[in-house]
Amino acid sequence: MKIVGIAACTSGIAHTYIAKEKLTKAAESMGHKVKIETQGTVGAENKLTDEDIKNADVAIIAADIKISGKERFKNKKVLEVPTNIVIKSPKALIKKVEELLNEKE
Amino acid sequence: MDLSKVIKEERINLNLNAKSKDEVINELTDLLVETGSVANKEGFLKDVYAREEIGETGMGGYIAIPHGKSAHVAKTAIAIGRTYEEIEWGSLDGKGVKLIILFAVPEEDKTSVHVKLLAQVASILGDEEKCQELLTVKSTEDILEIMSNNKKGKEVC
Numbered sequence: 001m002k003i004v005g006i007a008a009c010t011s012g013i014a015h016t017y018i019a020k021e022k023l024t025k026a027a028e029s030m031g032h033k034v035k036i037e038t039q040g041t042v043g044a045e046n047k048l049t050d051e052d053i054k055n056a057d058v059a060i061i062a063a064d065i066k067i068s069g070k071e072r073f074k075n076k077k078v079l080e081v082p083t084n085i086v087i088k089s090p091k092a093l094i095k096k097v098e099e100l101l102n103e104k105e
Numbered sequence: 106m107d108l109s110k111v112i113k114e115e116r117i118n119l120n121l122n123a124k125s126k127d128e129v130i131n132e133l134t135d136l137l138v139e140t141g142s143v144a145n146k147e148g149f150l151k152d153v154y155a156r157e158e159i160g161e162t163g164m165g166g167y168i169a170i171p172h173g174k175s176a177h178v179a180k181t182a183i184a185i186g187r188t189y190e191e192i193e194w195g196s197l198d199g200k201g202v203k204l205i206i207l208f209a210v211p212e213e214d215k216t217s218v219h220v221k222l223l224a225q226v227a228s229i230l231g232d233e234e235k236c237q238e239l240l241t242v243k244s245t246e247d248i249l250e251i252m253s254n255n256k257k258g259k260e261v262c
């Protein structure tokens with residue numbers, strides 16, 4: 001499946017980027033396509049395009065704070081979790097996303 | 106990418122004497138003070154502990170990433186320490202930590218290249234293999250190499 005997502009944490013220094021990396025690695029290792037935008041101290045990086053979002057099967061928002069541009073996902077299946085969940089068990093999270101999408105079908 | 110701006114050998118101590126979380130933070134902060142990154146130790150410590158209040162900085166897998174975004178930081182920097190014994194920390198996996206990476210970021214350093222470098226370091230920590238290497242390599246040079254090379258690290262035993 002195609003996954004898009006956002007990572008953002010309280011101080012925007014560390015957890016945001018660790019979460020992005022973990023999510024990306026876990027998703028790729030399980031055969032998915034993934035792109036994660038980071039909203040950290042330096043602003044948004046690896047920004048999701050409209051095309052990215054349109055093509056995605058699911059959006060994961062891994063954030064401890066309010067993110068900007070959430071309305072971009074209004075027609076998507078969205079899973080929201082704190083960054084801690086991603087950092088602690090990224091593969092379990094992806095698995096949960098897989099189950100969620102399968103249920104729907 | 107020039108990580109040497111934020112990570113220096115003098116800010117790495119693989120033989121921390123600390124036996125508690127407070128002692129670890131104190132020892133690493135001393136490294137930051139000695140190398141000119143932190144201008145006011147007491148003030149910086151207060152900000153680091155304020156961040157600790159918000160949530161666990163132990164990310165699991167024996168690694169913790171305390172950080173202070175603080176007006177008492179003169180230069181963005183990272184101090185890295187490793188202990189022999191597990192230190193009780195407050196981690197996502199409930200385990201102790203052995204590798205502690207203390208980030209010091211000035212309050213106003215919002216868009217600088219340094220913060221981007223920190224982000225690079227943080228993404229290295231999202232790589233389990235790299236984390237494993239950071240926990241086991243023998244020398245500060247090895248740590249520097251893993252940190253500054255965002256590709257697959259060299260084989261370690």
